[in-house]
Amino acid sequence: MARNKLIGDPVDISMYANQFSYLARPLTRELATNFDAAVIGLPFDLATTGRAGTRSGPTAIRQASSNLGWEGRRWPWTFDAFKYLKVADYGDLDFVPGDAQDLNAEIAKHVNHIIESKTTLISMGGDHYLTLPLLKAHAKHYGKMALVHFDAHTDTYPNANEAEVDHGSMFHFAPKQGLIDPDHSIQLGIRTEYRPEAHDFKVIDAAAVNDMPADAVAASIIERVGNLPVYLTFDIDCLDPAYAPGTGTPVVGGLTTDKVLKIIRGLKDVNIVGFDLVEVNPAYDNANITALAGATIMLEFLYILAHQKRTTVTHA
Numbered sequence: 217m218a219r220n221k222l223i224g225d226p227v228d229i230s231m232y233a234n235q236f237s238y239l240a241r242p243l244t245r246e247l248a249t250n251f252d253a254a255v256i257g258l259p260f261d262l263a264t265t266g267r268a269g270t271r272s273g274p275t276a277i278r279q280a281s282s283n284l285g286w287e288g289r290r291w292p293w294t295f296d297a298f299k300y301l302k303v304a305d306y307g308d309l310d311f312v313p314g315d316a317q318d319l320n321a322e323i324a325k326h327v328n329h330i331i332e333s334k335t336t337l338i339s340m341g342g343d344h345y346l347t348l349p350l351l352k353a354h355a356k357h358y359g360k361m362a363l364v365h366f367d368a369h370t371d372t373y374p375n376a377n378e379a380e381v382d383h384g385s386m387f388h389f390a391p392k393q394g395l396i397d398p399d400h401s402i403q404l405g406i407r408t409e410y411r412p413e414a415h416d417f418k419v420i421d422a423a424a425v426n427d428m429p430a431d432a433v434a435a436s437i438i439e440r441v442g443n444l445p446v447y448l449t450f451d452i453d454c455l456d457p458a459y460a461p462g463t464g465t466p467v468v469g470g471l472t473t474d475k476v477l478k479i480i481r482g483l484k485d486v487n488i489v490g491f492d493l494v495e496v497n498p499a500y501d502n503a504n505i506t507a508l509a510g511a512t513i514m515l516e517f518l519y520i521l522a523h524q525k526r527t528t529v530t531h532a
Contacts, residue, residue, distance in 0.1 A: 235282045237305035238340075239515070244304050247333035252301045253521055254335045255514070256326070257308035258342040260319055266464035273496035273507075274308055274340040276462075277514070280507035284515055292481075297515075297522035306330065320349045327353035336521060338514055341494030343464070344371060347449045348386040351395040354447055354490045360394060361489065362441035363387070363401035363417075366454040366476065368467040370403055370410045370419065387417070396447070402440040404433065404479070405454035407469050422454075422470055430475055434482025445489045448517070450476075452495045452510055460509050462501025473509050480516045484523045491517045 237243040238255040247254060257274030264270065289296045309326060312318040327350065330337050339350055344367075355361060365371075365387065372388045391398045398416035407422040418440050425433055453463045456470035496510045 235279055237307075238278050238511070239281045239285055239303070241303045241305045243307060245306055247304065247306075247330060247335050250302065251304045251333070251335050252525065253303045253338055253518060254306045254330050255303065255338045255340065256306040256330070257340050258319075258323070258346045259308050260311070260316075260341065260346060261343045261464075262314060262316060262345075264343045264464055267497060267500060268464065269497040269499040270341055270343045270464060270495055272498050273342055273494070273510070276496055276498035276501065276504070276507035277340050277493075277510045278305075280504045281511040281515075283508060284511055290515065290519065293519050293523075295522070295526060297519045300522040300526045301518060303518065304335075316345075320352075323349040324353050328356065331357045337490055338517060339490075339492035339494075340510070340514070341492065341496070344449070344451050344494045345386060346494060347492055348390060348395075350490065350492055351386075351390055351447060352393070355395045358445040358489050360397050360444070361447045362444040363390070363396040363398075364437055364441065364446055364448045364483075364488075365401065365403040365417070365451075366405050366449070366471075367403060367451040368405060368422070368453045368470060369408045369451070369465070370406055370415070370417070371451075372410070372415045372417070387415070391416070397444060400440060400442050400444050402437055404437070405471050407467050425471055425475065425479075426469075430478035431482055433479050437479075437483060438486060441486065443487075445487050447490045448483075448488050448492075450491075450493045450513055452493065452506055455506075455509060460496075460506040462497045462499070462506030463495045464497050464500075465495075466500075473512070476513065477516055480513065480520070484520050486520075488517070488520065 259271040261270040309322045311322045374388045390396045402418045404420050405422045452460045457466040459473045493510050
Protein backbone atom coordinates (compact mmCIF):
# COMPACT_ATOMS: atom_id res chain seq x y z
CA MET A 217 0.00 0.00 0.00
CA ALA A 218 1.38 3.40 -0.98
CA ARG A 219 2.40 5.83 1.74
CA ASN A 220 0.19 8.82 2.59
CA LYS A 221 1.09 12.11 0.98
CA LEU A 222 1.06 15.34 2.94
CA ILE A 223 1.21 17.53 -0.16
CA GLY A 224 -0.56 16.24 -3.25
CA ASP A 225 -3.41 13.85 -3.83
CA PRO A 226 -3.65 10.94 -1.37
CA VAL A 227 -3.62 7.49 -2.92
CA ASP A 228 -4.34 4.07 -1.38
CA ILE A 229 -4.49 5.60 2.09
CA SER A 230 -3.84 3.54 5.18
CA MET A 231 -6.67 3.71 7.69
CA TYR A 232 -4.42 4.43 10.67
CA ALA A 233 -0.84 5.26 9.68
CA ASN A 234 0.01 8.96 9.62
CA GLN A 235 -3.57 10.11 10.13
CA PHE A 236 -2.69 13.79 10.45
CA SER A 237 -5.50 15.23 8.36
CA TYR A 238 -9.20 14.83 7.72
CA LEU A 239 -9.66 11.75 5.50
CA ALA A 240 -5.91 11.87 4.84
CA ARG A 241 -6.42 14.79 2.50
CA PRO A 242 -3.32 16.87 1.63
CA LEU A 243 -2.24 18.93 4.65
CA THR A 244 -1.48 22.29 3.06
CA ARG A 245 -2.30 25.99 2.99
CA GLU A 246 -1.19 26.42 -0.61
CA LEU A 247 -4.62 26.72 -2.22
CA ALA A 248 -3.53 28.26 -5.51
CA THR A 249 -3.66 24.83 -7.15
CA ASN A 250 -7.45 25.00 -7.36
CA PHE A 251 -8.73 23.12 -4.33
CA ASP A 252 -12.52 22.90 -4.26
CA ALA A 253 -12.83 22.69 -0.47
CA ALA A 254 -10.65 23.17 2.59
CA VAL A 255 -11.18 21.72 6.06
CA ILE A 256 -9.96 23.86 8.95
CA GLY A 257 -9.73 23.17 12.68
CA LEU A 258 -10.64 25.83 15.24
CA PRO A 259 -9.56 24.50 18.67
CA PHE A 260 -11.34 27.12 20.80
CA ASP A 261 -13.68 26.55 23.75
CA LEU A 262 -13.34 29.65 25.91
CA ALA A 263 -16.96 30.65 25.26
CA THR A 264 -18.30 27.39 26.67
CA THR A 265 -20.94 27.54 29.40
CA GLY A 266 -21.20 23.78 30.02
CA ARG A 267 -18.50 21.13 29.99
CA ALA A 268 -15.26 22.39 28.46
CA GLY A 269 -13.05 20.34 26.14
CA THR A 270 -14.21 21.06 22.59
CA ARG A 271 -10.81 22.52 21.76
CA SER A 272 -9.83 18.88 21.22
CA GLY A 273 -12.70 18.32 18.78
CA PRO A 274 -10.79 18.87 15.51
CA THR A 275 -8.14 16.29 16.41
CA ALA A 276 -10.79 13.74 17.41
CA ILE A 277 -12.73 14.27 14.18
CA ARG A 278 -9.60 13.85 12.07
CA GLN A 279 -8.75 10.62 13.85
CA ALA A 280 -12.29 9.28 13.52
CA SER A 281 -12.30 10.08 9.81
CA SER A 282 -9.84 7.24 9.28
CA ASN A 283 -12.88 4.94 9.45
CA LEU A 284 -14.35 6.70 6.41
CA GLY A 285 -11.30 6.46 4.18
CA TRP A 286 -12.27 3.43 2.16
CA GLU A 287 -11.74 3.86 -1.57
CA GLY A 288 -14.82 4.39 -3.71
CA ARG A 289 -18.23 5.91 -3.29
CA ARG A 290 -20.02 6.34 0.02
CA TRP A 291 -23.43 4.72 0.34
CA PRO A 292 -26.05 5.71 -0.80
CA TRP A 293 -24.33 8.10 -3.21
CA THR A 294 -23.67 6.60 -6.63
CA PHE A 295 -20.22 8.13 -7.18
CA ASP A 296 -16.92 8.80 -5.42
CA ALA A 297 -16.85 12.44 -4.27
CA PHE A 298 -13.08 12.64 -4.58
CA LYS A 299 -13.18 11.95 -8.29
CA TYR A 300 -14.80 15.38 -8.58
CA LEU A 301 -13.46 17.31 -5.59
CA LYS A 302 -9.96 18.32 -4.64
CA VAL A 303 -9.95 18.78 -0.88
CA ALA A 304 -7.23 20.10 1.42
CA ASP A 305 -6.88 20.03 5.19
CA TYR A 306 -5.74 23.55 6.10
CA GLY A 307 -4.74 22.47 9.60
CA ASP A 308 -5.71 24.19 12.84
CA LEU A 309 -5.59 27.94 13.32
CA ASP A 310 -3.09 29.05 15.93
CA PHE A 311 -4.03 31.96 18.18
CA VAL A 312 -2.97 33.48 21.48
CA PRO A 313 -4.47 31.24 24.20
CA GLY A 314 -7.27 32.98 26.03
CA ASP A 315 -7.47 35.83 23.51
CA ALA A 316 -10.76 35.68 21.60
CA GLN A 317 -9.94 38.84 19.67
CA ASP A 318 -6.76 37.28 18.35
CA LEU A 319 -8.81 34.26 17.29
CA ASN A 320 -11.30 36.55 15.52
CA ALA A 321 -8.46 38.24 13.64
CA GLU A 322 -6.95 34.91 12.61
CA ILE A 323 -10.31 33.64 11.37
CA ALA A 324 -10.89 36.82 9.37
CA LYS A 325 -7.44 36.61 7.75
CA HIS A 326 -7.42 32.93 6.89
CA VAL A 327 -11.07 32.60 5.86
CA ASN A 328 -10.63 35.58 3.55
CA HIS A 329 -7.62 33.84 1.99
CA ILE A 330 -9.54 30.59 1.57
CA ILE A 331 -12.63 32.15 0.01
CA GLU A 332 -10.57 34.40 -2.27
CA SER A 333 -8.92 31.19 -3.50
CA LYS A 334 -12.44 30.12 -4.63
CA THR A 335 -12.37 27.34 -2.06
CA THR A 336 -15.38 26.33 0.04
CA LEU A 337 -14.59 26.26 3.76
CA ILE A 338 -15.58 23.46 6.12
CA SER A 339 -14.79 24.36 9.74
CA MET A 340 -14.41 22.07 12.76
CA GLY A 341 -14.82 23.41 16.29
CA GLY A 342 -14.36 24.14 18.98
CA ASP A 343 -17.41 25.65 20.61
CA HIS A 344 -20.29 27.29 18.78
CA TYR A 345 -19.08 30.84 19.39
CA LEU A 346 -16.88 30.26 16.35
CA THR A 347 -19.82 30.59 13.99
CA LEU A 348 -20.09 34.34 14.62
CA PRO A 349 -16.61 35.27 13.32
CA LEU A 350 -17.05 32.69 10.55
CA LEU A 351 -20.30 34.38 9.49
CA LYS A 352 -18.56 37.76 9.49
CA ALA A 353 -15.80 36.44 7.24
CA HIS A 354 -18.27 34.82 4.83
CA ALA A 355 -20.57 37.87 4.73
CA LYS A 356 -17.67 39.95 3.47
CA HIS A 357 -17.81 37.89 0.25
CA TYR A 358 -21.41 36.71 0.02
CA GLY A 359 -23.38 39.48 1.72
CA LYS A 360 -26.34 38.68 3.93
CA MET A 361 -26.95 34.94 4.09
CA ALA A 362 -29.66 32.51 5.14
CA LEU A 363 -28.71 30.41 8.16
CA VAL A 364 -29.55 26.71 8.47
CA HIS A 365 -28.88 25.82 12.09
CA PHE A 366 -29.00 22.30 13.59
CA ASP A 367 -28.91 22.42 17.40
CA ALA A 368 -30.61 21.53 20.67
CA HIS A 369 -30.53 25.24 21.56
CA THR A 370 -31.49 28.36 19.61
CA ASP A 371 -28.35 30.22 20.75
CA THR A 372 -30.31 33.46 20.64
CA TYR A 373 -29.94 34.11 24.36
CA PRO A 374 -28.68 37.67 25.05
CA ASN A 375 -26.17 38.20 27.83
CA ALA A 376 -26.64 40.84 30.52
CA ASN A 377 -23.70 42.66 28.95
CA GLU A 378 -24.54 43.15 25.27
CA ALA A 379 -20.82 43.37 24.49
CA GLU A 380 -20.21 39.78 25.61
CA VAL A 381 -20.74 36.83 23.29
CA ASP A 382 -20.64 33.18 24.33
CA HIS A 383 -21.62 29.96 22.58
CA GLY A 384 -25.29 30.56 23.36
CA SER A 385 -25.72 34.09 22.03
CA MET A 386 -24.22 34.19 18.51
CA PHE A 387 -27.58 34.18 16.76
CA HIS A 388 -28.83 37.02 18.93
CA PHE A 389 -25.99 39.11 17.51
CA ALA A 390 -25.69 37.82 13.93
CA PRO A 391 -28.97 39.36 12.66
CA LYS A 392 -28.21 42.62 14.47
CA GLN A 393 -24.89 42.78 12.64
CA GLY A 394 -26.54 42.20 9.26
CA LEU A 395 -24.79 38.86 8.68
CA ILE A 396 -27.89 36.70 8.24
CA ASP A 397 -31.51 37.27 7.30
CA PRO A 398 -33.65 35.71 10.05
CA ASP A 399 -36.71 35.77 7.77
CA HIS A 400 -34.90 33.25 5.55
CA SER A 401 -33.21 31.28 8.33
CA ILE A 402 -34.28 28.12 10.08
CA GLN A 403 -33.34 26.18 13.22
CA LEU A 404 -33.83 22.42 13.54
CA GLY A 405 -33.73 20.02 16.46
CA ILE A 406 -34.40 22.61 19.17
CA ARG A 407 -35.52 21.05 22.45
CA THR A 408 -34.71 23.61 25.14
CA GLU A 409 -36.68 26.65 26.22
CA TYR A 410 -37.06 29.35 23.63
CA ARG A 411 -39.42 32.26 23.06
CA PRO A 412 -40.64 32.47 19.45
CA GLU A 413 -41.45 36.15 19.95
CA ALA A 414 -37.80 36.85 20.81
CA HIS A 415 -36.48 36.22 17.28
CA ASP A 416 -37.61 35.79 13.69
CA PHE A 417 -36.05 32.41 12.90
CA LYS A 418 -38.33 29.61 11.80
CA VAL A 419 -37.97 26.74 14.29
CA ILE A 420 -38.75 23.07 13.72
CA ASP A 421 -38.20 21.56 17.15
CA ALA A 422 -36.77 18.10 17.74
CA ALA A 423 -40.13 16.45 18.37
CA ALA A 424 -41.46 17.77 15.08
CA VAL A 425 -38.33 16.83 13.12
CA ASN A 426 -38.47 13.33 14.57
CA ASP A 427 -42.11 12.97 13.51
CA MET A 428 -41.61 14.36 9.97
CA PRO A 429 -40.15 12.47 6.99
CA ALA A 430 -36.62 13.65 6.23
CA ASP A 431 -37.62 14.85 2.75
CA ALA A 432 -40.37 17.01 4.27
CA VAL A 433 -37.83 18.61 6.63
CA ALA A 434 -35.47 19.27 3.72
CA ALA A 435 -38.36 20.79 1.72
CA SER A 436 -39.12 23.15 4.62
CA ILE A 437 -35.49 24.25 4.70
CA ILE A 438 -35.38 24.83 0.95
CA GLU A 439 -38.59 26.85 1.04
CA ARG A 440 -37.31 28.97 3.92
CA VAL A 441 -33.87 29.89 2.56
CA GLY A 442 -35.17 30.95 -0.86
CA ASN A 443 -32.48 32.17 -3.23
CA LEU A 444 -30.06 33.50 -0.62
CA PRO A 445 -26.59 32.03 -0.19
CA VAL A 446 -26.76 29.62 2.73
CA TYR A 447 -24.46 29.09 5.68
CA LEU A 448 -25.02 25.74 7.44
CA THR A 449 -23.95 25.33 11.06
CA PHE A 450 -24.23 22.00 12.85
CA ASP A 451 -23.95 21.74 16.63
CA ILE A 452 -23.35 18.07 17.37
CA ASP A 453 -25.74 18.28 20.35
CA CYS A 454 -28.56 18.40 17.79
CA LEU A 455 -28.10 14.64 17.87
CA ASP A 456 -29.56 12.71 20.77
CA PRO A 457 -26.88 11.82 23.38
CA ALA A 458 -27.29 8.19 22.34
CA TYR A 459 -25.68 9.23 19.03
CA ALA A 460 -23.44 12.02 20.34
CA PRO A 461 -22.56 11.62 24.03
CA GLY A 462 -19.35 13.61 23.65
CA THR A 463 -20.58 17.18 23.87
CA GLY A 464 -20.76 19.91 26.48
CA THR A 465 -24.52 20.36 26.77
CA PRO A 466 -26.24 17.06 25.90
CA VAL A 467 -30.05 17.08 25.76
CA VAL A 468 -32.13 13.92 25.39
CA GLY A 469 -34.86 13.63 22.78
CA GLY A 470 -32.67 14.64 19.86
CA LEU A 471 -32.24 13.52 16.28
CA THR A 472 -30.66 10.32 15.04
CA THR A 473 -27.64 10.32 12.78
CA ASP A 474 -29.75 8.56 10.15
CA LYS A 475 -32.35 11.36 10.14
CA VAL A 476 -29.69 14.06 9.99
CA LEU A 477 -27.82 12.46 7.09
CA LYS A 478 -31.06 12.08 5.13
CA ILE A 479 -31.98 15.73 5.70
CA ILE A 480 -28.55 16.94 4.62
CA ARG A 481 -28.70 14.82 1.46
CA GLY A 482 -32.01 16.52 0.70
CA LEU A 483 -30.13 19.83 0.49
CA LYS A 484 -27.91 18.63 -2.34
CA ASP A 485 -28.99 21.39 -4.72
CA VAL A 486 -28.95 24.26 -2.20
CA ASN A 487 -26.32 26.99 -2.60
CA ILE A 488 -24.44 26.34 0.66
CA VAL A 489 -21.42 28.66 0.76
CA GLY A 490 -20.03 27.67 4.15
CA PHE A 491 -20.34 24.88 6.70
CA ASP A 492 -19.22 24.33 10.27
CA LEU A 493 -19.54 21.46 12.72
CA VAL A 494 -18.98 22.32 16.37
CA GLU A 495 -19.15 21.15 20.00
CA VAL A 496 -17.52 17.73 19.65
CA ASN A 497 -16.04 17.09 23.10
CA PRO A 498 -13.90 13.93 23.07
CA ALA A 499 -13.38 13.94 26.84
CA TYR A 500 -17.01 12.83 27.20
CA ASP A 501 -17.19 10.62 24.13
CA ASN A 502 -17.64 6.84 24.15
CA ALA A 503 -15.97 4.67 21.52
CA ASN A 504 -15.51 7.77 19.29
CA ILE A 505 -19.25 7.77 18.57
CA THR A 506 -19.51 11.56 18.55
CA ALA A 507 -16.31 12.20 16.61
CA LEU A 508 -17.32 9.62 14.00
CA ALA A 509 -20.75 11.25 13.67
CA GLY A 510 -19.07 14.62 13.15
CA ALA A 511 -16.62 13.27 10.58
CA THR A 512 -19.47 11.57 8.70
CA ILE A 513 -21.71 14.66 8.63
CA MET A 514 -18.78 16.63 7.22
CA LEU A 515 -18.29 13.98 4.54
CA GLU A 516 -21.97 14.23 3.63
CA PHE A 517 -21.47 17.94 3.00
CA LEU A 518 -18.50 17.16 0.78
CA TYR A 519 -20.76 14.87 -1.23
CA ILE A 520 -23.16 17.78 -1.72
CA LEU A 521 -20.30 19.84 -3.15
CA ALA A 522 -19.23 16.92 -5.35
CA HIS A 523 -22.80 16.39 -6.56
CA GLN A 524 -23.07 20.05 -7.54
CA LYS A 525 -19.74 20.03 -9.37
CA ARG A 526 -20.56 16.73 -11.05
CA THR A 527 -23.93 18.08 -12.18
CA THR A 528 -22.28 21.21 -13.58
CA VAL A 529 -19.72 19.15 -15.51
CA THR A 530 -22.43 16.82 -16.83
CA HIS A 531 -24.57 19.70 -18.08
CA ALA A 532 -21.68 21.74 -19.50
